[in-house]
Amino acid sequence: MVAPQFHHLAGRVWICPGDPDPEAVQAGVAVVVDKRGSVMIDAGQSPAHAREIQVALAAAGLPQPRWLVYTHHHWDHVWGACAWPGVEIVGHEAAVPLLRAEAARPWSHHYLDEQVRANPRLGPSFRARARAVDSWEDFAVLPPTRTFTDADELPVGVGLRHVGGRHAPDSTVVLVPDSGVMVLGDCFYPPPAHLRRPEDGLDLGLVRRLLHDDYHWYVSSHAEPMTAEQARSAVEDA
Template identity: 35%
Template sequence: MRQISDHVWIYPQGEKSERVEPVVGAIITTNQTVLIDCGNCPSHAKAIQRALKERKAPPVSTIIYTHHHWDHTFGSCVFDAEVIACQQCAHELDKMAEIPWGPMWLEHEIRENPLMEKSNQAKLLVVDDWSELRIVKPNRVFSDQMTLNVDGITLQLQWVGGPHASDSITVEVVGQGVLFVADCFYPPPFHLRKPEDMVDWNMLNRLRKESIQWYVHGHGEPLTSDEVLKLCQQAEK
């Protein structure tokens, strides 16, 4: 775990890109922990649990899904926590819950759609025990925005959509200078990506605020406000 503000920590992305382990956020108060996403499989989520325990963090009370993609949601079955998501995310998870997840289904899908090979091979690599896996649907759903108060800390959830997933949201930790943007400004997933699809720097630029010092995205080091400004300015040239 790495601390980036008084109450905000991150569990960084894994070093092996083929494992598709995203950055997971943790808002830690005296009484509870709120996760921003939850790991890409049960074993990844258990590693996050161990890291929280080492920090003597209180139990995870809430998980906020930034979007429905498997690498951000497959770990939630490990936690006994409330789950919050936007309406579009909840709809996508309803469909995901109907899938008979496991090697047989994934290999069949690869044969039917070779463009899914990279994603499905990653799932086969990271999930050790498919009997553990369960798609956890949200307990609380919002449409455009939601404010969550956690022991005096305010979280502002905002649906933003974007090229990567139409259900993407951001999570601002108000007063802590941190905005979780996850994958919202990334190009679409590989199997949906066209040659002209690129990182949407204009979207990230629109999300900039003077009060934000850290922009935490889903697959890489958190960006400082200066780094975001520089990247957006370079993209305009």
């Protein structure tokens, strides 16, 4: 696996792709740079991944964040949060009970093995978690400390909009209008693998409803960024 690296996308937005190996279940992250305080979008899949992201930030000459935004509550987007000191964690209100329930679980390699034996459909996700976390000693699942219902805007001109969807009830898109960038997270993806039915697919209709002339880049967590032209082409029949 290649060490994470940040690449400039547009305006104030830099992106750091995740591991392209689907078995790794590693989401990419983004940062919106601002001298008043930068915004990190998603936390990394584990404390180790978060620390690699921090090294990549420093290597690119980018500041450490003041805010950490969750696009949604799934583990590969939030499990690195406990390794981000001094940030305000921002997410949709629906994430709070979900992550409090996750925080109460007795996470360990033994527990992960037990869960997979009880429900083999959890195997891909839980085996990836076991590979991602080498030590549970200082691990914690952290709910957001700043929440919103429909929309929010951080003091640095970064907007948050709840869109929900089948992938996660708290799915949020992050809007950076001065850079022409919309970060989609996983909002249009099908449900997680252990909940997915054969007929479930990408919700391209959701993406079509999000398209706007002010945005030139659409960034999802597990794929290359799409230009506006690519996004419109992908959803034209949705």
